[in-house]
Amino acid sequence: MSTESEPQAPAPDVPESPAAQAPAGPPMTRNIQEIPVSNRVLHDILRGSAVNTVLAVLLALIVGGVLIALTNAEVQAAAGYFFARPLDTLAAVWAAVAGGYGALFSGSIINFSAPDFATAIKPLGNTIGFAVPLIAAGLGIAVAFRVGLFNIGARGQMLIACAAAALVTFQLNLPALIQVPLTLIVGIAAGALWGGLVGLLKARTGAHEVILTIMLNYVAFYLISWMVRVPELLQKPGQIQPISRPTPVNGQLPKLPGLDQLDWGFVIVIVATLFVWWLVERSSLGFRMRAVGENPHAARAAGISVPRVYIYAMLFSGGLAGMAGMFQIQSTITSGFDGNIDAGIGFTAITVALLGRSRAWGTFWAGLLFGALKAGSFPMQALQSIPVDIVLVVQSLIVLFIAAPPLIRTIFFLPKTDSERSARSRARAARRAERHIDPSDSKAAAA
Template sequence: MSQSPPPSPSPQEEAPTTPQDAPEAQGQAQPPLLRQIAESSALIGVLAVVTAMIVGSLLILIADDQVRTTAGYFLARPTDMLSASGTALAEAYTSLLRGSLIDWRAASATRMIRPLTETLTNATPLILAGLGMSVAFRAGLFNIGGQGQIIVGAITGAYVGIIWDLPVGLHLLAAMIGAALGGLIWGGIAGVLRARTGASEVIVTIMLNSVAGYLLAQILTLDAFIGEGNANPKSLYLSEAAHYPLLAGSAFRLHAGFLVALAAAVGVWWLMERSAIGFQFRATGLNPAAARTAGMDVPRVTVLVMMVSGALCGLAATAPLLGTQKYLGLSVAGTIGFDAITVALLGRSTPLGTVLAGLLFGALSAGGTTMQAATGTPIDIVLVLQSTIVLFIAAPPLVRAIYRLPAQGSWMRARRSPAPATAQEA
């Protein structure tokens, strides 16, 4: 009985994919390097800072008397205004660098490197609080209560530093833990309300900021904090055993809190990228419904996120409390809690980005004073720079439109879209 011959292979089967074709196919699946850079979110952060510097430059020119004077006869002698503008910008940004990095005009080595130490000192609480905000952001929660968590952390840390009597080293550690626990509890309140009742963490944390502020004012009327017979709203100085040790000697304010901030950044990286609970944080932030379907306890994760975020903000209070001021006052938190939101946004809620953003804002804070003293430029321009950075960071499409950058993922979408039919195919 004869057998039919096997079917001949199709043209597609006769031309199998060769090993040389695989890399080409894989290469087509990824956009070119320049396209990846143009679509990246990191470039948006850099351009946001650049755009803010351009806006700040315009404000510096407007505020300069010589520039305004030469602008009055610009059409007659345009070079005068251009020269005055260049001089004003050069002096302003030169003084900003001298006040934030290194003062090459200083008479001594100590004064020469002091600006850098001031930048690191100012950046310490911003990094710690920014890390707290970034944990919440990546988990899909918007923690606006950093200010209140810092205040409560400062209260509990000050209590340990003033009331307790412990050996050197142990007292510092206890004060740090006390500050972190204060922020943890204050952040946990918002987390529990969010998880159990569905209350918006934005509204709850804003309200808790006000509660914490009034609580601090009341605390600073107690004899246990301010001493007997004292009506000044300023606490006693913390025990010297609870102070952060200085890193560069008594001539500088830089303290070991900066090392704590760097260690916290490493810890947050490990938590979010290498731990199981960090995976649950990220999964809940990306899609709570999918996380719940996968068996994750979303309410529990919500509470834990706010507690971790609050603990980091509470730890940020130790920078002024144990490092620079060494006492509890009404201005102990300053604007750290609100600036930390900007730091986390600029750093794209990543530990490395948050550290770099904190250093940038620390440099602006340290250099702004020198810029004002050297050139008479209003220090409010530094605040405008920070606010403008927030504006552009919060509106990536605006930055892409200004610089004509492609939208993120547009290359891959264009590759996946079907090609239009040609006349011959029709």
């Protein structure tokens, strides 16, 4: 027996697989997992901690206090001889700021100088009254944010809801037990359809929701402005002014038992907050919505229908905005409405959702805060001669600081987050790559 191995036949030529033929490089899944810019921006804004939120509000109040002091006549007079008697200027500043924020508190929370308890807590009822439509609209904006959508159309959704409710239910003359919920349901459905139209157009055509919602705001405004001029549609009978028919008494939200300042809108908005919390945080649809909000490409790869989620999100968002419109005509303004019935709530709700980090209960408390700012701004102007615009500046600054967490951490000397540190590391690596510097060369890297 020969010990030499027998020669083997050469292996047949087998064509390489496409994966083997492909040049070395980043995997194809990298493109699938890349997060869109809009989702990254929302994620960065909304993932901040409660500490950042509190500090943002505190910093906005500090800047507001500075503006109160600068616009106060007594402070300006005392500043003329600051170097002679600096304590007079400081005392005037303290009196102006303390008086302004004291009037804000007494006009929005409780008035300790009131003669009885019912009068003392009346400011709290005003705060809740202003906050209820803000919370409802803010919840709608928050739902869209969690899916990575910028719903700038809450104003148009509120207007369409008001028009639909007025057309369908105002002349029914049904018992209040039927007409109140029917009016509310019709308004919510109309707002949902107006918002769902945006989701459908984005899902089918890829149109950007910001452009769609802004343009539909104009469509709704001019449509309502025309409808309140036509007697056969919305115009109040026997009236030449462009205003709608008043909300019938049996269509208005009844007051809560024993609480003259509050109606059932506050209870409804609490239920809506619970529903949004369950929808987003606990339901299977909410899981798909959050997945799309984090990364729609990865969600699509996991088998989630991203277009369908967009439609669902805008339906819920528009419906909640429509609910805010119903609170306006069923509780706040019942004498008739026009194209300005939203009263800026549609845009302020964006601030409320951002302050609440697009969480249901965070939005609820943020709405109460903004309701308190609005309720307290009127006593500030009446008692302390402080312009209402100061409160608007404070609200705008809250948005600015909420949208810029690194600015808050820099001002208050807070440690940077892991994402910021990794972002800086990636930026340094990119600069080194552009300069063709070897990272192992410490001298070149330092240069």
